[in-house]
Amino acid sequence: MQEINDCFDKVKKDCFKFILSQETKKDKFKNKDKMIKSFLIPVSQWISKKVNKKKPLIIGLAGGQGSGKTTISSILSIILKKYFKLNVFIVSIDDFYKTRRDRKILSKTKHSLLMTRGVPGTHDIDLMLNFFKKVKTKKFNNLQVPKFNKAVDDRCKKNLWYKLKSRPDVIIFEGWCVGAKAQTTNQLKKPINSLEKVHDQSTKWRSHVNNQLKTKYKKLFKQLEGLLYLKAKNFDLLRQWRLKQERKLWVQTENKKNLKIMSSGDVINFMQTYQRITQQMFKDALKSSSIIMNLNSKHQIVNIKFKKQ
Numbered sequence: 001m002q003e004i005n006d007c008f009d010k011v012k013k014d015c016f017k018f019i020l021s022q023e024t025k026k027d028k029f030k031n032k033d034k035m036i037k038s039f040l041i042p043v044s045q046w047i048s049k050k051v052n053k054k055k056p057l058i059i060g061l062a063g064g065q066g067s068g069k070t071t072i073s074s075i076l077s078i079i080l081k082k083y084f085k086l087n088v089f090i091v092s093i094d095d096f097y098k099t100r101r102d103r104k105i106l107s108k109t110k111h112s113l114l115m116t117r118g119v120p121g122t123h124d125i126d127l128m129l130n131f132f133k134k135v136k137t138k139k140f141n142n143l144q145v146p147k148f149n150k151a152v153d154d155r156c157k158k159n160l161w162y163k164l165k166s167r168p169d170v171i172i173f174e175g176w177c178v179g180a181k182a183q184t185t186n187q188l189k190k191p192i193n194s195l196e197k198v199h200d201q202s203t204k205w206r207s208h209v210n211n212q213l214k215t216k217y218k219k220l221f222k223q224l225e226g227l228l229y230l231k232a233k234n235f236d237l238l239r240q241w242r243l244k245q246e247r248k249l250w251v252q253t254e255n256k257k258n259l260k261i262m263s264s265g266d267v268i269n270f271m272q273t274y275q276r277i278t279q280q281m282f283k284d285a286l287k288s289s290s291i292i293m294n295l296n297s298k299h300q301i302v303n304i305k306f307k308k309q
Contacts, residue, residue, distance in 0.1 A: 003045070007083045011078055012036065019071075030300065036075065047059060058132065060227040061173065061174040061178065061230075062178040062227060064278045065274060066238055067176075067232050067299075068230060069174045072228075073174045076172065089170070091131070092148075092173075093174070095148045096131075097117045097148045097155065110205075113195075113199055114208070120212040121212040124146075132223045140167040143164040173223075173224065177217075178224075179229070179281075179288060179289070182213040188203055192279070231285070235271075235278060237297055238271070239271050242267055290306070292305045292307075
């Protein structure tokens, strides 16, 4: 308990400063002290104990859209850097989306729904595997990591990519489908929403996405040495949070020209592409995660469960 108090005293200023930057007039964080002391410092302790200075520790952080992955990973990074003196790099699976051009080709050769970024098959897996390979090499050199601009729905130009100058002790790899597992052929047959019913009658799209999980993404997720999972109560709640996230993106973006900001109807349709895997993860991630953080309807962590390793 003493270490938790000492840690909190050292990190609270930086954590509160970050939280303040994420708040809007209508959307304020509550119980900040409890979130940090009761949940995120113990998670940081767990991560710090797994660190091996010879190679980076790669930890996955998963959770449905709008569940707070960016916020949680950022606070964990502050704690790990400030108190545990570790070099931390956060990378999102979203930054490895295929370009609009590549997705357009995919939509014509495989299925029209693959134009919509998000599901397995719309990321550049080779680029990700190459990143993990390079970051583990003993002779580490400067690395450039892709950056994706959701506001224009395309990858940024290379001069805007993240620059990694030193090898990290910890890599937090966050994303809504990080650690997701494939379904059986039988599970794929029945459509679970109107999008699948209308636009994927032949099951070609969901079968392609599922096959990606079974092959390339399985290889990718084997890189993880632990998985943290943010568990929301249900999919409807995630939909509400995602709508709020889109409104926030509009408020925070200064140059609104050429924006691909979605309307409420667009978000609801967009979320349907995520629904099948997200709902499957509600079950699978409970078994495969190292740490489960349960969220209430107000977006707050109410308890965490550490799995015995």
